[in-house]
Amino acid sequence: MTLLDICNEIIEGEDGKVKDFAHTIKLTYLSEFERFEKEDMKVKLRKLNIAEEDGLLFYGKDYLIFKSIYYFNEVPVFRKEEDAIIFLNKIGIEPNRTLKSLSFEEKRKLGNEFLNKALICVPKEYSKYLPYIIFGKEYYFKGIELKEYVSSLNGLYKIGKRKKVRDLIVNMEIPDEDDVKKYKKKIAKRINKFKKKLNDEYEINYFNLKFKGKKFKCQYIYIKPSLWDHVKSFFGEGIELKYYPTLINVAYSSEKIDFLKPLFIFVDKKDVAVYAKVPKLVYLKNNLSLNHLNLEGKYIFYGNWSDEEFYKFLKI
Known part of the structure; x- marks a missing residue:
């Protein structure tokens, strides 16, 4: 189960604001922000006291600014x-300072200067799409950027606090900071392990993917956990599958x-757990989706394949 399952349960079992809030969480989880532009959703957002702002799409509104722009890896400036x-x-x-502390003029200045740096890093055919990954609409619930709020809920779910997550959504409350810190501590540990393996062990391989008459060169990492990896996971010291949607972004x-x-x-493992990411610039330019591969998601995708499906896929 995932946070999405909790949202669906609430949507099916509740009414009114609670149902609308769970639906909003679901759309945020799925990165379906274009739905927020429809008039019925605008009405729901106002009723839920979710504020819309024009802003910068860097993650970590309470991070120090230098960390926010350093972590932004859609274009590794x-x-x-x-x-x-x-x-x-x-x-x-x-x-x-933090992103949240900047005035509108300061945000615009930062965004424009960052855009100028990013333009140097990308091929010309991607240039016109860059503003759409730097500038955009942001949504705030009780002073917290909505994507970050949903990320916190998802983090609590991953550390086993399913009931608490459900209660937070139903009661439209903010997660306890101590709980969020517990998750951040766990994920930071996995991120460090993953980065080390990526730099020292994992081999990057390639294949071509056909989509709507175009061919896309893709990169992949194949991981076959050892017996020792399974033992470490049992004691909470390995890299569990639930963390890979975050780790593929970190990669x-x-x-x-x-x-x-x-x-x-x-x-x-028994089956092949699949995690994938389509960079936003590639998505914007080509509308590339991986849903036709029996994977769920929009930019970050996930699913399970049989061994037969996996080997057949790599032969394409």
């Missing part, structure tokens, strides 16, 4: 934190991963 700090000092924005921060190519991670 900065490979070192120091480079992000130098950039911010050069444009007159204090690196140790794009590595120089081993091409930020303009889709990435697949295949984890071969």
